Amino acid sequence: MAGVYGGYWVMKIEDLQGGILALSLLGPGFLIMFGRSRFLTGRMVSVASSIFEYLMVSSIYFAASFPIYKIIGSNSYWSMFNFLFVLPLFVGFSLGLFAQKGIFRSLLARVGLNPVHSSPTAWDYVFGNREGSSWVVVKLFSGNEYYGVLGPASMASSDLKSRDIFLENTCRDDFSFVEVDRKRGVWINESDIRAIEIIKDK
Numbered sequence: 001m002a003g004v005y006g007g008y009w010v011m012k013i014e015d016l017q018g019g020i021l022a023l024s025l026l027g028p029g030f031l032i033m034f035g036r037s038r039f040l041t042g043r044m045v046s047v048a049s050s051i052f053e054y055l056m057v058s059s060i061y062f063a064a065s066f067p068i069y070k071i072i073g074s075n076s077y078w079s080m081f082n083f084l085f086v087l088p089l090f091v092g093f094s095l096g097l098f099a100q101k102g103i104f105r106s107l108l109a110r111v112g113l114n115p116v117h118s119s120p121t122a123w124d125y126v127f128g129n130r131e132g133s134s135w136v137v138v139k140l141f142s143g144n145e146y147y148g149v150l151g152p153a154s155m156a157s158s159d160l161k162s163r164d165i166f167l168e169n170t171c172r173d174d175f176s177f178v179e180v181d182r183k184r185g186v187w188i189n190e191s192d193i194r195a196i197e198i199i200k201d202k
Contacts, residue, residue, distance in 0.1 A: 028061045028088040029054030035092020039100040041124045042158035061088060100129055123163060126198065127156035135175055135199040136167065140192045147171050148186065150198070163190040 030047070033054065037044055047054075069083055098104055099118040108115055119125035133151035140146070148167035150156075155166045169183040178184065 024084060025058055026051065026054045027058070027084055029057035029059075031085065031088035032057050032061060032092040032095070035089045035094075036096035036099065038093065039096030040118055040128055041120060042128070043160070061091065121160075123156070124158070128158070137197040137199070138165065138167070138188055138193060139195045139197070140188070141194045142192070145173070146186055146188060147173050147175060153185075157190075163193070164188060165193070165196070 033050070034044060065083070065087060069079075105115065105117075117125065119128060130150070133149055136146075136148055136150045138146040138148070146167065148170040151168050153168035157164050164187065166185060166187045168185050169177070170186050171177045
């Protein structure tokens with residue numbers, strides 16, 4: 001066990017080995033879920049409440065990838081680093097991208113299955129799958145409306161506690177810009193938003 005000796009905190013070999021073992025078991029699962037979340041909600045739940053989930057994902061990862069690792073047959077530092085860190089991130093990014101594009105849902109729909117959507121809220125689905133720019137009309141509780149462009153420089157919050165939005169450029173209600181040679185962005189607080197209309201050119 002770890003303890004204080006002579007005014008210094010000392011960790012014994014057993015504690016260090018236990019920490020490395022825990023990191024090895026939970027690390028791949030955490031990295032896979034982290035990579036996946038980058039393409040969906042951008043959020044991660046607390047580690048303490050997700051240890052079992054990370055452990056299960058790690059177990060599936062080890063079961064699927066260990067035969068490949070055995071075939072390679074290398075125990076070098078870089079092979080272990082790739083096996084425990086790089087490959088799980090790649091798997092997570094791939095799963096997130098497939099979920100974002102609806103590839104899994106399309107494949108399952110062909111065999112008559114309709115799984116729960118990967119995006120937990122409509123907000124996450126709409127703003128987490130943006131491609132290019134679109135016109136938006138943000139309707140406020142006050143009755144006012146903001147017309148503008150939701151583009152690459154715009155931002156919609158991924159925080160469940162604060163659903164604010166930033167439009168990189170505002171315009172008139174006929175979607176003509178007030179000033180052609182400069183942009184007028186606007187930040188809109190969550191408590192003011194009643195509805196958001198998204199308009200895309202065909």
